[in-house]
Amino acid sequence: MTLRYRVLPVIQLLLVFRLFILTNQVVTVMKRDGTLNEPLQSLIKPTFNVSWENNSTYQITFTAYSDNSIAYALLVSENIIMWRGQQFVIKQSVPNYSARYATVAITATHIYLDVRKIYQHNKKAGTLTYSVRDVLAFYLDNNSFGYSYDVQGSFPNQQITDLGGNNAFEGLSQIVSTWPDAMVYPDNKKIVVYSKDAFTKNFGNRLGYGYNSDNMTLTYDSTALVNQLTVISGTKEDGSVWFQPHVINDQTSISEYGVIDGGDFSDDRFHDVNAADDAARAKLVTEPAITIALDYLDNDEPVAGEVRRLEVLETGFVTNVMVVAYTYYPLDLNQKTSLTLNSNQQTVLDYQRSTLNILNQAKQNTLALSTAIKDANDKLNVLTSDGVWYTYGGNTNG
Known part of the structure; x- marks a missing residue:
């Protein structure tokens, strides 16, 4: 019993x-x-x-x-x-x-994408300062479709010009363009805007070419590089300026890729030159982007925002990456899951390091091959004092 x-x-x-x-x-x-x-x-x-x-x-x-x-x-x-x-x-x-x-x-x-059914007819004219929650509230407060919202993580206030006069989905697009690290992820009609740090999660899993992936592509893209900006001061009421125009740049990036000028940076919120320079430096894109796409051989369900250790042992490329897209077949485990992984500065540096290792190894291989060829020629051919070549093996050519 x-x-x-x-x-x-x-x-x-x-x-x-x-x-x-x-x-x-x-x-x-x-x-x-x-x-x-x-x-x-x-x-x-x-x-x-x-x-x-x-x-x-x-x-x-x-x-x-x-x-x-x-x-x-x-x-x-x-x-x-x-x-x-x-x-x-x-x-x-x-x-x-x-x-x-x-x-x-x-x-x-x-269903969160149907938030476009909510139209904000009002428009807040002019350039005003907003938080992420301010923008969400402007579009979603008191809506009749049952949508709610939340913000996870920290975002600095930013300026937006002429907010409104469009639907709530375009409001979400405004958030993403104003705060580039913002990640929108829903739970049905609850729309949550995460900072990158708040969205990422690490369970200690790894991805490895030849381990749980048999097809991997790395795209190295320098299109968005900007390593120099000219900082322009806003004007006072009397028409004068707080500081003179000047250039800020990233010399490490310039030494690697040359000068890529992004034009002028101006923000009326900043009256202090140091604060303006810090804001401008935050706009620089000093390294190319890397996008990694692979076929995943395991059957576990992908997790949006999961950070994994990626290893390509043949090249020595080891780094941490985040899942930013996937296609998954949960009802047919014979079909491969496709993952797209993020790019960040450390990923780029890890990739550059592995590429340098490959280049150095190629140089060593080339040097070794040249030395071997020279040694073989020296052993095969001997030039005598009378100008006749003698080749090892008993043949003589005059």
Whole structure:
């Protein structure tokens, strides 16, 4: 009896856990008004994928076949796909009829992207100073669509000119362009703006070419480089200035890539020359960007913002990278997950270090080959004093 009472709770726990897993894997279709919510049994599992890209895409796509079910009938525009507790709104529904089979291809975007339905008709004219929360409040406070918001992490106040007169999604775009480190990530209709530090998470996992990736591409892009700016003072009420125009730059970057001038920097908030220079230096882009794309061979679900240790042992490239985009096939583990990884200054430095190692090794290999060739020629050919070449092996050429 004692054993029975000890085992039963464990069995119940396992059953609950199994039920959670099964429920977590179920795709359901819900009518837009919430009156129906049906499991989609006719989903063609290998076609189901989830795609996310930081501050850009968050969607699911799949194909289902006609089984005359209510769920299949609900696969029309603006109805809701439920996946792991998140809502995705059907934006494209493409029926196809072939070989007497009816199917429909679905593209559904995360419901947070429907925040564009909120239009802010008011406009705050002029250049004013805002926090991230100020911008969110201006667009989302008292909206009739049920959207809420939060801010995680610290952001300095910034100036924005003529805020408003557009929809709330464009308001989010304004945040991302004003605060480049901002990352927008939703929980259904709750929109959270994270700082990069607040968004990243590290579980001690790693990525390795030849270990859990068999296809990796590194894109090294210097398009956005700016290593010099001219700092211009704002004007006082009497028309005079606080400080004279002057140049700030990054000599390390210039020595590596040459002068790449970004023009003038001017911000009326800064009356102190040191504060203005610090703000201008924050705008410099002193190193090229690196984007790393790879096929991931493990089956665990990608985590947005996860930091992993990346290793390419053949080149000595070892660095920490952050997941900034993925395409994942959760219902077909035979299909590879695609990951896109971030670029930061340390990543660039690590890449440059590995490239320098490759260059040095190539130079050493070239020197060794040249030495070997010279030694071989010296052994094969001997020039005598009478101008006749003697070649080892008994042949003589005159």
